[in-house]
Amino acid sequence: MSNIIASSIAISCGYLATYHTDNSLTTFSYLKAAALSILIYVPIQFTWTCFLWPLYFSPLRKLPQAPVLEFMDTVPHEYFFRMLDIFNKEIVILTDPKAITQPFQTNSYEYVKPVNIKNILKHLLGNGLIVSDGQDHKYQKKHLAPVFNFRAVKNLYPLFWKKSSEMVSLIKAEIDTKPNSSSAITGIVNIDDRSGRIGLDIIGKAGFGSDFNALSNPHTPLNTSYRDGFTPDKSSAIILLLSVLTYPALIRLLPIKKNRQTREGLVMVNNYLKDLISQRKKDMMMNVDESDYLDKTGHEDIISSAMKTNAFTTENLVDQSKTLLGAGHDTSSIAITWAISLLSQPKYAHIQQRLRDEVRANLPSPSSGVEVNAELLDKLPYLDAVSKESMRVRSPVTRTSRIPLHDAQICGVTILKGTTVQVMPWALNKTKIHWGDDAREFNPERWLVGENKANGGASSSLAYGTFGTGTRGCIGKGFAIGENKAILAALIGSFDFKPVGGKTQDLEIMYGLTVRIIGGLPVEVTAVDGW
Numbered sequence: 001m002s003n004i005i006a007s008s009i010a011i012s013c014g015y016l017a018t019y020h021t022d023n024s025l026t027t028f029s030y031l032k033a034a035a036l037s038i039l040i041y042v043p044i045q046f047t048w049t050c051f052l053w054p055l056y057f058s059p060l061r062k063l064p065q066a067p068v069l070e071f072m073d074t075v076p077h078e079y080f081f082r083m084l085d086i087f088n089k090e091i092v093i094l095t096d097p098k099a100i101t102q103p104f105q106t107n108s109y110e111y112v113k114p115v116n117i118k119n120i121l122k123h124l125l126g127n128g129l130i131v132s133d134g135q136d137h138k139y140q141k142k143h144l145a146p147v148f149n150f151r152a153v154k155n156l157y158p159l160f161w162k163k164s165s166e167m168v169s170l171i172k173a174e175i176d177t178k179p180n181s182s183s184a185i186t187g188i189v190n191i192d193d194r195s196g197r198i199g200l201d202i203i204g205k206a207g208f209g210s211d212f213n214a215l216s217n218p219h220t221p222l223n224t225s226y227r228d229g230f231t232p233d234k235s236s237a238i239i240l241l242l243s244v245l246t247y248p249a250l251i252r253l254l255p256i257k258k259n260r261q262t263r264e265g266l267v268m269v270n271n272y273l274k275d276l277i278s279q280r281k282k283d284m285m286m287n288v289d290e291s292d293y294l295d296k297t298g299h300e301d302i303i304s305s306a307m308k309t310n311a312f313t314t315e316n317l318v319d320q321s322k323t324l325l326g327a328g329h330d331t332s333s334i335a336i337t338w339a340i341s342l343l344s345q346p347k348y349a350h351i352q353q354r355l356r357d358e359v360r361a362n363l364p365s366p367s368s369g370v371e372v373n374a375e376l377l378d379k380l381p382y383l384d385a386v387s388k389e390s391m392r393v394r395s396p397v398t399r400t401s402r403i404p405l406h407d408a409q410i411c412g413v414t415i416l417k418g419t420t421v422q423v424m425p426w427a428l429n430k431t432k433i434h435w436g437d438d439a440r441e442f443n444p445e446r447w448l449v450g451e452n453k454a455n456g457g458a459s460s461s462l463a464y465g466t467f468g469t470g471t472r473g474c475i476g477k478g479f480a481i482g483e484n485k486a487i488l489a490a491l492i493g494s495f496d497f498k499p500v501g502g503k504t505q506d507l508e509i510m511y512g513l514t515v516r517i518i519g520g521l522p523v524e525v526t527a528v529d530g531w
């Protein structure tokens with residue numbers, strides 16, 4: 001509505017001013033009037049959106065308000081509070097399970113993702129599960145959910161272990177610069193780089209049956225283009241901010257190196273996936289009589305299983321593959337980086353040691369070549385607790401946003417159509433009200449003892465926002481947990497991790513759609529013998 005009023009005022013003023021100054025109305029006068037209207041519209045709309053609406057007119061202005069996340073624990077509130085984001089954009093932060101239920105579970109299809117975020121993601125990932133809405137999303141989820149079922153995910157565990165073992169031997173070779181020396185083998189490794197590479201290999205192989213070989217060969221054109229184009233860096237944060245505030249299509253045109261890299265990465269990945277999927281589809285059609293074609297050919301990946309349902313076109317399978325890459329690569333890799341950043345801190349050395357003891361007592365060493373399956377990996381309680389706890393205190397995803405399509409009621413408060421409501425896992429997972437006084441501490445024990453240990457001590461599972469919830473919650477949650485546990489077990493069983501120089505460094509953090517450490521995470525790695 002404000003747009004219509006502001007444009008009406010601007011157009012009237014623009015045309016009246018032109019009418020009074022120009023004696024005869026020519027094409028030039030009309031162009032001048034249009035330009036004047038735009039010049040008048042921008043400040044009116046800006047003043048209304050950034051000042052008048054949030055400060056004087058919004059019905060939500062009386063809600064408790066917090067300028068930064070730290071205030072989640074200190075501002076008294078019930079269910080939610082209001083935050084004024086950049087340019088005073090009003091955001092309702094949901095902090096209570098009752099409030100989260102409505103937009104994310106009960107009425108989830110009455111809410112959509114913010115249009116600019118959706119446009120950014122659509123450009124990168126196509127119209128896959130993350131981007132689609134309404135009936136389209138229902139259809140996609142219905143046909144993809146069985147592909148991610150319990151059994152299918154458990155079957156992927158040996159792959160997770162195989163790749164983790166490869167990562168261990170690469171790191172060993174890298175730090176072993178003095179093979180004949182009797183002293184412990186130690187070196188400095190940027191774990192963020194290695195976790196990015198294993199993340200890509202695992203999602204490529206499990207997602208669409210194609211090994212990127214990023215661990216062993218990071219410099220192939222496909223790996224370089226993908227990682228340069230899609231791994232967020234400082235300029236991605238600025239591009240994201242400008243895109244959210246203005247028009248993503250316009251920002252993509254800016255002559256910035258990251259824009260060029262993303263364009264190149266996108267072309268490379270699109271062509272690669274199109275060829276891969278078309279070829280596999282053609283092959284399948286030619287063997288149409290063989291109902292067990294996928295089993296016979298050994299294609300057990302997610303996209304091949306989705307292909308088997310006949311529910312998706314080739315184009316949509318390409319989009320789903322890009323979605324798996326986008327959703328499953330960065331998040332999983334960041335989770336490993338953050339887990340190592342926590343475990344390597346001297347104050348958590350006892351947690352690292354206890355985890356190592358459990359892993360070594362129950363699993364074969366990666367160098368033995370013995371397969372590790374779900375049955376083996378899932379029976380280690382401390383590993384499970386460390387994995388959940390690291391993804392609680394360092395949730396890879398910062399925020400999940402929704403916008404109601406119509407005026408909505410959440411816990412008795414009217415949320416006007418178009419208002420952004422958000423769950424911020426990065427903060428929600430650490431609120432004292434849900435997690436107790438040690439909410440910000442890394443304490444895996446909370447998942448092992450106490451009445452609500454299944455929820456890490458929280459009274460509701462919704463206090464753990466890491467994987468979202470409801471119809472649009474993470475379809476890859478089981479996959480991500482299995483992958484996380486396999487990599488952590490192989491790494492911690494094999495190496496001791498310490499901060500470089502022995503002292504925990506201050507980290508420079510970048511908050512985009514995910515939370516990354518700028519410059520990665522160099523750590524001191526020492527091979528631990530005897531496994």
Ligand code: HEM
Nearest residue numbers: 129130327328331332335400466467468472474475476480
């Ligand atoms: C630690 C790793 C991961 C984290 C923290 C994570 C987190 C999330 C979150 C918070 C959402 C919900 C977003 C929203 O509500 O707007 C989500 C959705 C999604 N995730 Fe994950 N994810 C992870 C790994 C994965 C993996 C490995 C895959 C695929 C193999 C995956 C595929 C997806 C997809 C397709 C969606 C969209 C679901 C829908 O809209 O129906 N994720 N993820």
